[in-house]
Amino acid sequence: MASENKRKVRRDGSIVRIGDRKFRLRAYRGTTANGKRVYFTQVFKGTAEDAQKRLQEILRDISNGITPTKVLPDPVTTPVSVLLGETLDRWLKHKSANRKARTRTIANYEWLLSTYVKPALGSKAIAEVSESDVQELYNDLIRRGIGAKTIRNLHKVLDPAFTRAIGWKLLSENPCKHVELPVWDRKEARYLTPEQTQAFLAAARQDKWYIAFLIAVETGARPNEYLALRWNDVNFDERSVRICRSLYWPPGGGFEFTKPKTQRSVRTKTISRQAIEALRQHRRVQLEQRMQMRDYPDCDLIFATEIGTPLSWRNLGRRHLKPLLTASGIPEDGFSMYSLRHTHASLRIINGDNLRVVAEDMGTSVAMIDITYSHVPRSLQTSAAERLAGLLYGT
Incomplete structure (x- = not known):
């Protein structure tokens, strides 16, 4: 029994044929707090080559800290009287x-x-x-x-x-094709001005989750992206964080780590020396707290509750962000954790950064930046004209 417990784990997964074009895929996910090994298992239908490709997808998801999903077969539906x-x-x-x-x-x-x-x-x-x-x-x-x-x-x-x-040959024409949609007046995104941002971060220094707010403003990441960050995503020497997963709260309870919103959402962000030092301090405090806990699920999360589970961005906004805005003399109406993402974009645009670079850094498209923050460039028209005049006439 002892030798069996010491058996090495196959980290490249395994494939076992269990029928005609039917395979059982198995991949090692890690261990529980009690040291019990956890595996992901899936029955896959298809060719051996496709089964190998699917196993590689599973291993890649696990390596990135993403909970794999089981692929469901597309049921065959008869076109007769289909509702x-x-x-x-x-x-x-x-x-x-x-x-x-x-x-x-x-x-x-x-x-x-x-x-x-x-x-x-x-x-x-x-x-x-x-x-x-x-x-x-x-x-x-x-x-x-x-x-x-x-x-x-x-x-x-x-x-x-x-x-x-x-x-699927269930109908010949799309009934949505020519319908008229109601006009949507997009509301202006709420964001902090440079002065408000400084006041907010100054007030946040006294808050338990100051580092979360600092990372949010510096990276412009979505709340469920930076709340899914793990310590191995941080490169202290290069002063960077790698965003490669997103936190998801299923309706039935619990939490999962999934792929980010889009392919361009996987990115590496450089952060300031101040943020790196704040992360070092946060890690020291977190390790001291963990040493005092008997049962602590090690998800390696940077931002975790006292019992090791992820933070809820809605709770973070309600219990910490809004009180801090009030303490900074900033009206809290309309502000949420997403407002810090809007703040990052707005500050970058005000600073004159290229929209394509801003979009790439935030894991979104130039079109979305242009639509969401169209109010910001208007305030830059005067300074932009002055810079152009300086180039043309030396004024």
Whole structure:
């Protein structure tokens, strides 16, 4: 028994054929607080080559600290009398099985469809759903007071679902194609001015989670990105942090680490010497606290509760951010943890940084930067004109 316990772990995973085009994949994930080994196991249907590719995906996710997801087979649905609700369920499984969207994105899609579409049209045969049905659905949501942004988000889900159904030969034309959407007046993103940012960080120095706010402002990362940071993501010598995963809270409870929002969201950010020193100090305090804890789940998180679990960004905003804003003399209305991401972008733009560089650093697109922060460049027009004049005329 002793020799068995000392057996080396296969960190390259294993594949066992259990039937015709059927394989069992197994990968080592780590150990529990009690030292028990934890494995990820999945039954995979396909060729041996595809099984090997799938195993490599699983190992890559585990290496990046991401919880692997089990690929579900796309069920075969007969086109006879197929209901819209059944087709939407099939589409969601298709998106999940092909890893075309994150777990939290699928959950959001499912909520939108279950809340707004299925009660009205779910029991109707998909081949009978017309453009007027979809338009009336949207009009009814407007009458019920549902916001334009929500309806437009719903349309972004329903439209590709119908397009996929055309590929499945369930209907010949997309009923979403010509519907009219309500106008959405995008609200200006809330952010701190340079003076407010200095006042806020000065007040935050006395807060337990000062380092979280500092990293948020310096990196411009999304809250669930920097709250998923682990100590091995920090390079103290190069003064950088690597953002490669996101924290997800499933509706049923617990937490998972998933891939970031988009492929461009995986990035490395250089931070200041002050932030590096603050991280060193935070690590010393954290290690001292861990030594006093008997059972501490070692997730290696930089930002963790006293019992080692991840922080909730909503709790962080409600219990720490808003009181700090009030202490800094800044109105808290409309501010959230995402406002620190907006602050980072706004400060970069005010500083005259190139929009493409800002977008790459924040893991987003230039178009999104331009739309979200269109109010900031307007305030720079005068200084930009003065810099141009200096280049042209030496003034």
